Structure formats: structure tokens, C-alpha cells
Amino acid sequence: MDYDKMCKVKEDVELLINNIDPKSKLIIYEDTILKSNYNKQLLKDIVALMDEFIFFNAETNNLNKRRKHGFYITAEKRKQISISQSPISISTFAYIINEFVDNEVMKKVKASEITAWLMEQGYLKEITHEDGKIFKVLTDKASDIGMLKENKTNSFGRNYDINLYSLKAQQFIIDNLDNICKNLKIN
Structure with missing residues (x-):
């Protein structure tokens, strides 16, 4: 199955998870099979497998086999990441996350990649100090x-100020690792 077809199938399965008919895009109100918790979880697991497959096989024909894959972490491993209470x-935090990736075949996520994504989302911004040094500072949205x-x-x-990530902020990053991964793949 080619990449585009795989992405289309994944999108259709995600629609089913949300009780939407992939063909007509109409809401499915009465289908008890789709409303079953077991079947919903099964479809979510299929989407997770497809995500992993798509991520690791998107450009395999063009990749040098000795090169590492870009950063990716499964939903199961995300649940295992320990969050600091302080x-x-x-x-x-990037170091803690990277303990859960196989760095023999995969690149590690860099703190700068996470902060770049946070900047794109409006939680951080850059300011230039009088001496020309650039700093990342929190926006009003960051406290959220x-x-x-x-x-x-x-x-x-x-x-000087340093940015710290509370338990809530660490969980936010974990919850958004898929979006951060997508951002890394695009850049």
C-alpha cells in the first residue's frame, strides 16, 4: 500500500472512531457496534499502529539504511515517561523523554525542537537582550x-530568567508529542 493510500485509510478509521461515516461524512447516531468501548479501543490501536508504520516507512525508498529515523515515541511508551513533581x-525533560527511545535506530528529541514547537504555539517568544543575546521568554499563554x-x-x-516546566507543563508536552513529531518531520 502506498503512502497516500495508508494516510487515507488512517483518516477514515479516525472518522469511524468519532462516529462519522468516512464516505458520506455524516454522523453515525445508532450504530451500536461503533459505540462499543472495545471496538473504539480497537480502532484507536489500529490508528496507533498505522501512525507508527507511516512514520517509519514514509520515505524508506529514499533513505540511507544507515541513517537513523526521526524521533518518534509510541503511545505506550509515552505513558511510561516519569514526570518530575518539581x-x-x-x-x-528532553533527557527524560529520550530514555524511552531506541537511540540505535532513532534520533533523540532535542530541547530546542520542543521549544521551537512551543514558540509556534505561542507559549514562548524570543527577545534580544542589550548585548545581542537572544532569549526565549514566556508569553502570557505559558501560564495556562x-x-x-x-x-x-x-x-x-x-x-536572568530560566524557564521551568511544572508537572502540568511536562504532561502537556507528553500529550502533544505527536504534534511535536509531526512538526519535526515537516522541518
Whole structure:
């Protein structure tokens, strides 16, 4: 099955999960088979398998077999990621996430890739300091997902802010790893 066909089948299965007829796009109100919790979970599992298959096979004909695949993490492994009770930096959290990927065949997710996605979503923005250094700072929207800033002073007496990710922010990132992965594949 070619890539486009696989993507179309996946979209159709997702419509079924949401009680929508893939052909007519009409809502299915009375189908008890689709409303069964077991069947809904079965369809969700099929979509997860298709996601993984599509991700790893999208461009295999053009890839050098020695190259690593881009970052991807299954829903099952996402559930295993330990969330810190205290706020942590994004680099620390990226390290925790990367403990759940097979780095022999897959690239690790970088903290900068996560923050780039957060910038696109409007949770972070860049500002340029007087000395020309660029910093990522929180927007007003960042507090909605539990991002925090902490003021520190370096050894030269300069004050600066660091962005920290609370339990809520870490969970937000885990919940959006699919979107972050899609963003990585596009870029």
C-alpha cells in the first residue's frame, strides 16, 4: 500500500472512531457496534499502529539504511515517561523523554525542537537582550499550561530568567508529542 493510500485509510478509521461515516461524512447516531468501548479501543490501536508504520516507512525508498529515523515515541511508551513533581528545565525533560527511545535506530528529541514547537504555539517568544543575546521568554499563554520562570544571578552578578516546566507543563508536552513529531518531520 502506498503512502497516500495508508494516510487515507488512517483518516477514515479516525472518522469511524468519532462516529462519522468516512464516505458520506455524516454522523453515525445508532450504530451500536461503533459505540462499543472495545471496538473504539480497537480502532484507536489500529490508528496507533498505522501512525507508527507511516512514520517509519514514509520515505524508506529514499533513505540511507544507515541513517537513523526521526524521533518518534509510541503511545505506550509515552505513558511510561516519569514526570518530575518539581519544575525542571526543558533540557532535563528532553533527557527524560529520550530514555524511552531506541537511540540505535532513532534520533533523540532535542530541547530546542520542543521549544521551537512551543514558540509556534505561542507559549514562548524570543527577545534580544542589550548585548545581542537572544532569549526565549514566556508569553502570557505559558501560564495556562504550567510554564514558570525563575530569576537567577550568574557569577558576574547579571540577573536572568530560566524557564521551568511544572508537572502540568511536562504532561502537556507528553500529550502533544505527536504534534511535536509531526512538526519535526515537516522541518
